[in-house]
């Protein structure tokens with residue numbers, strides 16, 4: 207951890223298998239993209255607890271443990287990777303979980319596939335809500351917490367995606383890991399752009415803060431998020447807010463400005479969790495060339511964005527890209543009508 211942070215870092219419970227490894231993808235050469243792609247395997251942070259959410263949960267669950275919580279509450283989409291990871295982290299630490307999940311019709315909840323199957327297997331209490339009710343998710347979480355309290359329990363609420371200042375520590379730490387990873391790769395292949403899928407902004411906030419603290423800009427390293435929902439303005443605002451909370455809470459010696467938040471928003475496609483055939487074709491091609499599974503909602507969409515950008519301009523990200531694989535495997539098993 208950076209010398210400015212060692213004394214500031216909040217308590218953490220070890221949940222993730224880190225450091226994660228990285229390697230070059232054959233895909234970039236086989237598709238003649240003109241730039242190399244190195245992939246950091248944050249999909250290998252665990253099995254039940256795989257992906258980026260685990261790094262955030264190390265800090266969030268440490269706070270839940272310190273608060274002597276009996277129940278951890280969170281929310282997400284019906285196939286939320288974050289909700290599933292939270293439910294498993296809770297079970298591993300001896301707590302119960304309550305998940306508020308949105309779907310088309312709560313009277314007819316979706317089938318137990320993918321993450322939902324795991325949520326049920328681990329005994330999470332699931333409260334299904336409509337898409338319009340999602341607007342009130344924070345109030346619904348507070349009400350669910352009140353019910354836990356009324357029954358004699360101690361609730362701990364984790365916001366959507368684990369994306370708050372505390373959760374962002376996970377990717378501040380990961381930025382340190384990335385700095386070491388990249389130092390180990392000699393020029394001219396040294397990746398100059400780190401690319402990640404941006405969904406609720408917590409991963410982005412941690413990486414932006416880490417990049418600022420470690421002065422990635424001076425080393426010529428850019429950090430770019432590919433939005434899988436919403437747009438650039440939305441993420442500049444939401445990531446900026448998380449960074450500001452972080453700076454205030456831990457009195458950081460750096461200040462993140464909107465210019466530090468680099469978001470590409472041309473690859474959302476037909477909307478959150480909706481796939482176009484070309485995105486699914488890229489997922490298939492990467493799996494066949496390298497034996498790596500990307501998910502349709504986050505990593506597949508972001509990776510397809512990288513490919514699209516490189517096809518338009520192979521110098522777009524410099525000589526090489528470091529793609530952060532943030533997990534999402536189980537979402538694939540919830541996919542209706544997969545094309546492969």
Ligand SMILES: Cc1ncc(COP(=O)(O)O)c(C=O)c1O
Pocket residue numbers: 257258287288367369403404405406407408409410501504505532533534535
């Ligand atoms: C697999 C996967 N990748 C990326 C993301 C995006 O991360 P964040 O919500 O921190 O922006 C998520 C969750 O939203 C995810 O589940």
